[in-house]
Amino acid sequence: MAYVCGNDFDLQSLDSTALTAGYAVSGTPELGELLLPPRSGVNTPSTTRLTTLHRGTLKISYGNEEIVSVPNGGTPCPPEPVQEPEATVGEWTAPFDWPVVAVHLHLLPTGQLLSWGRVGEPQIWDPTTGEFTAAPSASMLFCSGHSFLSDGRLLVAGGHLSDHHGLPDANVFDAAARGWIAVAPMKRGR
Numbered sequence: 001m002a003y004v005c006g007n008d009f010d011l012q013s014l015d016s017t018a019l020t021a022g023y024a025v026s027g028t029p030e031l032g033e034l035l036l037p038p039r040s041g042v043n044t045p046s047t048t049r050l051t052t053l054h055r056g057t058l059k060i061s062y063g064n065e066e067i068v069s070v071p072n073g074g075t076p077c078p079p080e081p082v083q084e085p086e087a088t089v090g091e092w093t094a095p096f097d098w099p100v101v102a103v104h105l106h107l108l109p110t111g112q113l114l115s116w117g118r119v120g121e122p123q124i125w126d127p128t129t130g131e132f133t134a135a136p137s138a139s140m141l142f143c144s145g146h147s148f149l150s151d152g153r154l155l156v157a158g159g160h161l162s163d164h165h166g167l168p169d170a171n172v173f174d175a176a177a178r179g180w181i182a183v184a185p186m187k188r189g190r
Contacts, residue, residue, distance in 0.1 A: 158190025
């Protein structure tokens with residue numbers, strides 16, 4: 001079966017009501033219906049574009065009557081698109097164990113992931129090796145707020161003291177150094 005591309009046909013209708021036209025490309029399984037909208041002005045036809053996929057003659061019909069028959073140009077298709085590398089498009093893998101429940105998860109500028117939950121040490125996951133590395137923090141980071149700074153470091157404000165009580169701690173994670181830096185605390189806990 002040969003496919004063709006760029007075979008655009010503009011169908012026009014001067015009817016004041018919408019029409020349903022049938023189409024078929026002779027000698028192929030390609031067929032269907034097109035809804036042609038009503039004209040857009042008294043002498044301004046509506047235009048509907050149809051692009052055929054197969055080589056052959058395009059036949060347009062209304063009701064049981066063929067109203068036009070025109071060969072398509074057989075314009076060749078462009079080459080198949082190049083398959084993108086997995087690193088560009090991503091992929092799904094089988095589930096695997098994670099050392100913490102990743103309630104908080106951050107994609108670092110290094111391409112690694114930093115995660116932490118209510119229990120356990122923060123973890124850095126390297127998707128290229130599949131390995132986890134602990135990144136201990138002096139603060140309990142669960143329930144903190146966080147935002148990346150313009151230099152790519154992660155600011156983490158607050159943390160968990162108890163239910164309904166937050167820490168005033170403020171920490172910055174430096175992905176290049178793979179470590180935490182304590183900064184001036186907030187006036188109140190978050």
